[in-house]
Amino acid sequence: MTAQPLLEVQxxxxxxxxxxxxxxAVQHVNISVARGETLAIVxxxxxxxxxxxxxxxxxxxxxxxxxxxxxxxxxxxxKAATEGQMRDLxxxxxxxxxxxxxxxxxxxxxxxxxxxxxxxxxxQQAMVSDHGEKAIEALEQVKIARPRERYHAYPFELSGxxxxxxxxxxxxxxNPQLLIADEPTTGLDVTTQKAVxxxxxxxxxxxxxxxxxxxxxxxxxxxxxxRVVVMEKGRVVETAKAADIFANPQHPYTKKLMRATPRLGxxxxxxxxxxxGAASAEPAPAVAAIAEGQQPLLLIEKLVKEYPRQGxxxxxxxxxxxxxxxxxxxxxxxxxxxxxxxxxxxxxxVGESGCGKSTTSMMVMRLLDQTSxxxxxxGEDIGGIQPAAFARLPQRxxxxxxxxxxxxxxxxxxxxxxxxxxxxxxxxDIRGRDALRARCEELATMVGxxxxxxxxxxxxxxxxxxxxxxxxxxxxxxxxxxxxDEPTAALDVSVQAVVLNLLQDLKARLxxxxxxVSHDLxxxxxxxxxxxxxxxxxxxxxxxxxxxxxxxxxxYTKELLTAIPHPPLQIH
Amino acid sequence: MSTVAPAVEPGPARxxxxxxxxxxxxxxxxxxxxxxxxxxxxxxxxxAAIFGPYTVPYDPLASDTAAALKxxxxxxxxxxxxxxxxxxxxxxxxxxLDTFIAxxxxxxxxxxxxxxxxxxxxxxxxxxxIVGRIADTxxxxxxxxxxxxxxxxxxxxxxxxxxxxxxxxxxxxxxVARAEANVRRNAGFVQAARLSGNGEFRILLVHILPNIxxxxxxxxSLTMGYAILNAAGLSFIGLGVRPPTAEWGIxxxxxxxxxxxGEWWIALFPGLALMIAxxxxxxxxxxxxxxxxxxxxx
Numbered sequence: 001m002t003a004q005p006l007l008e009v010q011x012x013x014x015x016x017x018x019x020x021x022x023x024x025a026v027q028h029v030n031i032s033v034a035r036g037e038t039l040a041i042v043x044x045x046x047x048x049x050x051x052x053x054x055x056x057x058x059x060x061x062x063x064x065x066x067x068x069x070x071x072x073x074x075x076x077x078x079k080a081a082t083e084g085q086m087r088d089l090x091x092x093x094x095x096x097x098x099x100x101x102x103x104x105x106x107x108x109x110x111x112x113x114x115x116x117x118x119x120x121x122x123x124q125q126a127m128v129s130d131h132g133e134k135a136i137e138a139l140e141q142v143k144i145a146r147p148r149e150r151y152h153a154y155p156f157e158l159s160g161x162x163x164x165x166x167x168x169x170x171x172x173x174x175n176p177q178l179l180i181a182d183e184p185t186t187g188l189d190v191t192t193q194k195a196v197x198x199x200x201x202x203x204x205x206x207x208x209x210x211x212x213x214x215x216x217x218x219x220x221x222x223x224x225x226x227r228v229v230v231m232e233k234g235r236v237v238e239t240a241k242a243a244d245i246f247a248n249p250q251h252p253y254t255k256k257l258m259r260a261t262p263r264l265g266x267x268x269x270x271x272x273x274x275x276x277g278a279a280s281a282e283p284a285p286a287v288a289a290i291a292e293g294q295q296p297l298l299l300i301e302k303l304v305k306e307y308p309r310q311g312x313x314x315x316x317x318x319x320x321x322x323x324x325x326x327x328x329x330x331x332x333x334x335x336x337x338x339x340x341x342x343x344x345x346x347x348x349x350v351g352e353s354g355c356g357k358s359t360t361s362m363m364v365m366r367l368l369d370q371t372s373x374x375x376x377x378x379g380e381d382i383g384g385i386q387p388a389a390f391a392r393l394p395q396r397x398x399x400x401x402x403x404x405x406x407x408x409x410x411x412x413x414x415x416x417x418x419x420x421x422x423x424x425x426x427x428x429d430i431r432g433r434d435a436l437r438a439r440c441e442e443l444a445t446m447v448g449x450x451x452x453x454x455x456x457x458x459x460x461x462x463x464x465x466x467x468x469x470x471x472x473x474x475x476x477x478x479x480x481x482x483x484x485d486e487p488t489a490a491l492d493v494s495v496q497a498v499v500l501n502l503l504q505d506l507k508a509r510l511x512x513x514x515x516x517v518s519h520d521l522x523x524x525x526x527x528x529x530x531x532x533x534x535x536x537x538x539x540x541x542x543x544x545x546x547x548x549x550x551x552x553x554x555x556y557t558k559e560l561l562t563a564i565p566h567p568p569l570q571i572h
Numbered sequence: 573m574s575t576v577a578p579a580v581e582p583g584p585a586r587x588x589x590x591x592x593x594x595x596x597x598x599x600x601x602x603x604x605x606x607x608x609x610x611x612x613x614x615x616x617x618x619x620a621a622i623f624g625p626y627t628v629p630y631d632p633l634a635s636d637t638a639a640a641l642k643x644x645x646x647x648x649x650x651x652x653x654x655x656x657x658x659x660x661x662x663x664x665x666x667x668x669l670d671t672f673i674a675x676x677x678x679x680x681x682x683x684x685x686x687x688x689x690x691x692x693x694x695x696x697x698x699x700x701x702i703v704g705r706i707a708d709t710x711x712x713x714x715x716x717x718x719x720x721x722x723x724x725x726x727x728x729x730x731x732x733x734x735x736x737x738x739x740x741x742x743x744x745x746x747x748v749a750r751a752e753a754n755v756r757r758n759a760g761f762v763q764a765a766r767l768s769g770n771g772e773f774r775i776l777l778v779h780i781l782p783n784i785x786x787x788x789x790x791x792x793s794l795t796m797g798y799a800i801l802n803a804a805g806l807s808f809i810g811l812g813v814r815p816p817t818a819e820w821g822i823x824x825x826x827x828x829x830x831x832x833x834g835e836w837w838i839a840l841f842p843g844l845a846l847m848i849a850x851x852x853x854x855x856x857x858x859x860x861x862x863x864x865x866x867x868x869x870x
Contacts, residue, residue, distance in 0.1 A: 367763060388772065396769050409760030413782040419761075423768035473764065 004075075005032040006210050007056065007178060011069035014048075014055050018063065025051045025064070027234045033178065038204065038211045040221035040242070042257070043231035044492035045463070049214045052231070053180045056212075057094060058086050074177065092122040095171040097200075099183040101163035105155040111166045112136070112151030115173055122174045138169040142199060160353075161192035165199065172203055179204060182214045189352035189519060194563040197224055216492065218261050222246055223565035230254045260497040262522040268504050271497035271526075295379050296340035297513050298364065298481055303373035305334040305359050333359045335537035336373070341481065346507060346514035348524035348545065350560075351534035360534075361483045361517045365401055366390040378480065397427045397477035404486040406466035410458040416469045417454040420444070423476050443472040446509075447502060464495035468502070475506060484516045488523065500527055521560060525549050533557050596863055607859030613852040620667040630658035632665040632818040641835050651837035653826065659838060662818040663845050669819055670849065673730065674799040677737035678792045685742040686788055689749025694757050694776055703750070707743035715740045719802055723811045733812050737802045741795050748791050752784045794857035797850035804846055820846045 014026040026048040033039050041049045054060050056071055058078055071078040073094065081089070090096075098104045106114060115135040132151055139147035142165040155163055164184060171179060181200060185193035201224050204211045215221055221228050221242065228245045230238040230253065238251040249255045260271050308330055334356040341347045351357045362368040364375060366387050375383035382395055390396055400423070403409035410419050420443055421436045430439050441451050447468040458466055467487065474482050484503065488496040504527060507514060518524050524531055524545070531548045533541040533556065541554040552558045601608040630648075636656035644651040650659035685707075692703035710718065722736035756762060757780075765779045806812035807821030815822055820842040827839025 365767065367766060391766055391769050391771060396767070399767075401764070401767055403760045403764060405760055409764050411761040411765070411779055411783070414761075419764075422765065422770070426769035426774075470764075473768070 006035045006037075006074055007031070007033040007212075008072040009052070009056065009069070010072075012052065012055060012066065012071060013068040014051050014060065014064055015067040016064045024067075025234055026055065028069070029231075029234075029236050031229055031236070031239075033210045033212060035177075035210055036208050037227065038201070038213065038225045040213045040215060040225035040228045041231060042215060042218055042221050042228055044216055044257070044494065046233070047231040048234040049231050050182055051234075053096070053182060053212060053214055056180065057090055057096060059090075088122075091118060091176070092174045093176050094178045094180065095174070095176040097164070097167050097171050097179065097181040097184045099186055101160060101167045102155060104167050105163060107155050110152050110154060111158070112139070115139070115166075115170055118170055118173045138173050139166070141172070141203065142166070142169040144169075159192075160188055161196060164188065164192075164196050168196070168200060168203070172207070172209075175207060176209065178210045178212070180212045180214070183216070184213070185220070186216075190563040191352065191559055193220075194565070197565075200224075217565070218246075218258060218493075219263070219565040230257070256494060260494040262493075262496075262520070262526055266526075268497075268501050268526045272501060297343045297345075297378055298341040298515070299374070299376040300340065300360075300364070301338045301374040301376075302336045303334055303338070303360065303363065303375065304332065304336050304371045305356070305363060305368070306330040306332050306371040332537050334363070334370075337534070337537070337539050339532055339539065339542065341513050341515060343480075344507075344511050344513055345530065346516060346528045348516045348518060348528035348531040349534060350518055350521055350524050350531055352519055352560075354536075355534040356537040357517050357534050358485065361401075361485055361515060364481075364515065365399060365483055366396075394427075397423065398480045399483070400474040400477060400479040400481075401483040401485060402467075402470050402474045402487045405490050406463060406470050407458060407490070409470055410466060412458055415455050415457055416444075416449070416461065416465075419458075419469055420454075420472045420476055423473060428477055439476070440472075443476055444468075446475070446506065447472045448498075463491050464499065467491060467495070467499050471499075471502065471506070475510060475512070478510065479512060481513045481515065484514055484518075486518050486520075489518070489520075496523070503527060521549060522564060533560070593863075601859075604859060604862065606855055607862065610852050610855035610859055613848065614856055617667060617671060617849055617852060620664050621671045622668075624664040624667050628658075628661035628664050630661040632657060632662040633816055641830070641838075643835075644837055650841040651835075653823075653838050654830065657816075659823070659841050662823060663820070663841050666818040666820050666823065666842065667845070667849075669730075669813065669817070670800055670803060670846075673734055673737070673803040674796050674853075677734040677741070677799045677803075678796050680734060681738035681741045681745050681795070682788060682792060684738060685745030686749045686784075688742075689746035690753040690776060690780060690784060692746065693750035693753030694780060695772075696754075696757075700750070703746055707746045710739065711743045716802065716805060719806060720809070720811055723806055728811060728814060730813065733803050733806055736806070737799045740802065741799070744795060745788070745791060748787060749784060752787055753780055756780055756783060790857055790861045793853055793860050796857075797853035800846065800849050800853070 009029060009031040012026055012029040012031075013024060016023045016025055029048070029052055031039070031041070031052070041052065043049045051060070051064070054064075055066055056073070056078065058066075058081075060066075066079050069079075073089065076085070076089065078086070078089075105111065112132050112135045115138050116132065119134055119138075136147045136151055139150055144150050144162065144165055150158070150162075155166070158166065168184075179200070184200065185196050188196060197220065200211070203209075211225075213221065213225055225242050228238075228240060228242050229236055230245070230251065232253045238245065238249070238254045240250070245254065246258070249258055256273050259273060262271065337356075337360065339347070349357045349360065359368065363370045366382060366385065369387055370383060373383065374381065377395065377399065380395065382390070385393065385395075410416075414422070417437070417440050420440050424430050424436060424439060430436055440454065444451055444454055449465060449468045449472065453461060453465060458469075461469070470487070487503070488499050491499060500523065503514070506512070514527070516524055516528050521531075528545050531541075531543065531545050532539055533548065533554065535556050541548060541552065541557045543553075548557060549561065552561055601611060634657065636652070638656065639648070639652050640654055640656040642648055642652045642656075648658050648660065650663060652658055653662075688703045688706075692700040713721075719736040719740045722739060723732050726732040726735070753776075762775060762779060765775050770779065803812060804819070804821030804824070807819050808825045810825070812821060813819040815826070823842035824839050824846070827835070827837075827842070830836075830838050
């Protein structure tokens with residue numbers, strides 16, 4: 001191998017000018033990428049991993065600038081290059097894949113045209129005369145089925161995984177030397193993630209390209225990269241070979257990150273940093289002691305939710321009436337599922353996007369009306385009550401929910417305290433300012449939210465703090481059942497570890513039942529006694545967590561499990 | 573509970589809501605000189621509206637035929653009109669009436685259009701269709717002609733000018749409010765409010781309305797200028813306030829005939845006042861948009 005690395009970042013410092021003075025987002029970072037190497041930059045939000053890659057491409061926004069250090073890309077000084085040189089470099093020599101594939105594609109242009117745009121700008125290969133052959137070839141490379149038809153598709157006609165493939169095709173169209181992938185699979189299902197990552201690795205290997213993979217997921221970094229750079233708060237804290245870093249992490253932050261990553265063979269407590277994990281006693285095992293004959297807390301039978309299809313095909317089919325409609329007029333989002341949750345039990349509802357798990361939870365929450373089926377809660381049939389009427393009934397306070405996005409689920413104009421007491425003011429029996437405040441502080445203590453944060457607005461709180469506010473609000477009315485809709489999906493792994501432990505403790509303490517809706521089997525296993533795996537509106541497998549994860553029966557469950565990238569972790 | 577220690581998570585320095593707003597205002601005014609200027613103008617206009625009638629040198633209605641049609645001088649800064657009334661006094665005194673009409677009509681249209689729009693966006697369905705069609709119907713007319721028609725039909729009073737101006741602006745408010753409420757109707761915090769036992773109307777007023785207020789305030793400032801113009805325009809063509817009341821639109825109308833004979837000051841000064849007021853509210857709207865826009869809070 002030549003001594004000259006493809007990309008050499010030395011002592012890089014990036015500053016952002018803000019109202020509160022200059023913020024150094026990245027400080028004294030050294031990174032080098034050899035030809036043909038795959039490097040992972042791992043870190044939690046705010047660690048500066050994305051800013052580093054933007055500096056390499058020199059696409060920092062106006063407030064940001066490279067203050068110190070140098071970026072050399074195969075002999076070119078990126079810092080001193082003119083904008084024209086950079087434009088040549090971007091796309092042809094260095095290209096980038098962004099997190100949200102749909103946002104990266106122009107929604108009103110056909111994907112084939114978009115690929116040709118890139119080709120025309122950089123290599124003048126694709127002339128009008130070749131009838132899109134080059135673009136079709138590019139689509140073929142990323143294994144898109146029927147590329148000739150997809151050439152004419154608009155981004156909204158393709159699934160998330162398909163869109164990401166198109167973005168990869170765009171990025172690789174000009175055979176760049178370096179590919180920067182910024183969280184390329186966040187937001188995709190695990191099976192899609194595996195397919196996309198396998199594709200990226202295969203293509204870059206074949207073309208002998210270098211890759212920088214920016215991710216928060218240690219498992220992903222371990223599975224696909226040669227070397228790993230760990231960043232924390234704008235600094236590189238550790239650089240090592242992928243195999244070494246997992247076997248023998250040096251920096252305390254790396255160790256903490258690894259501990260916090262959910263994986264096989266560990267309990268919830270193991271995720272916490274050592275000193276905290278040791279200090280806290282193992283929680284009492286969830287007492288899912290459902291006495292024989294005792295009624296389950298929640299009983300779902302043959303639950304169905306149908307949506308009318310409103311596609312052009314259906315309408316046209318009706319108008320012309322010649323061809324019988326290919327698809328039925330209704331779409332079954334949830335197709336006759338039955339399950340139960342016992343008192344004090346936590347049940348995981350797992351599946352990929354579109355499997356109907358969220359629809360199911362919305363119907364249980366009575367935010368959505370079911371088409372048919374029985375929902376029995378604590379012996380009462382609540383399925384017959386209209387969602388609008390349910391809001392004022394006493395049962396409302398018995399079923400509560402923790403939402404997926406802590407930011408979206410808090411009213412931006414309410415303080416944390418106001419958000420927490422909102423259910424009490426509507427449905428609770430505590431009246432009076434002081435009593436409410438006292439209850440609010442009690443709840444804040446329970447969820448580990450410092451009292452001085454109670455008067456802040458959501459935008460003044462961190463993600464973990466917002467999640468705690470959401471949990472405090474959900475438990476404010478002593479609910480019997482709490483639906484957790486991916487409560488940690490938007491959080492960093494270390495915060496996720498803390499929040500999961502908190503949920504476990506609260507459950508043991510308050511005797512609640514959980515319905516945990518998630519796409520992440522690893523996380524579900526930690527918190528749940530039983531797991532239900534859903535696919536296309538049906539339950540494909542159901543059983544105790546250990547059994548489903550260690551000995552899956554259904555082929556789909558097996559596929560889900562193998563798709564999860566596992567870091568080869570051994571933490572003693 | 574000792575099992576989970578509250579994690580030390582970074583948070584911004586503690587600032588109360590009011591202080592933050594004042595700081596933001598100061599920042600925007602400092603960054604944007606034009607906005608600062610428009611705020612200063614607004615203060616001048618408000619002072620004139622409140623204290624004008626008590627401080628002007630002449631009675632705005634007192635005629636003095638000996639001093640008719642005098643050019644601006646030390647005694648009469650803006651000159652006098654055909655009846656010898658002091659134009660400076662009349663321009664200043666008219667500020668109160670004109671801003672009152674504008675403010676009242678904007679508040680009225682906010683109550684009608686804003687609330688109807690929020691309801692349309694939140695409930696959808698028939699509410700949405702009815703509000704939408706009302707807005708479409710109003711938009712089908714040339715707006716000033718519609719305002720003329722309303723005043724002509726209902727009668728020449730200040731209340732009817734306010735009403736006409738409000739109705740003409742209805743579609744603007746209804747559409748903005750509808751769009752804003754529509755994107756929030758299924759937001760997480762609205763779902764959470766439902767789980768907390770809030771009824772639909774309570775969600776609308778307590779949870780959604782406050783989130784839409786910033787954009788509505790910007791809208792109000794931007795339409796304020798139009799409201800002033802509309803009121804003055806109605807008076808100009810004789811459908812609004814009646815002479816001899818001091819009002820910018822009437823004064824411009826009265827002075828227009830004298831322009832050809834060289835007495836330019838009669839129409840010019842009330843026209844300038846009108847222009848400055850409209851200008852001020854439009855600039856203010858742009859500035860307010862910066863203040864309420866969280867994107868600017870970097």
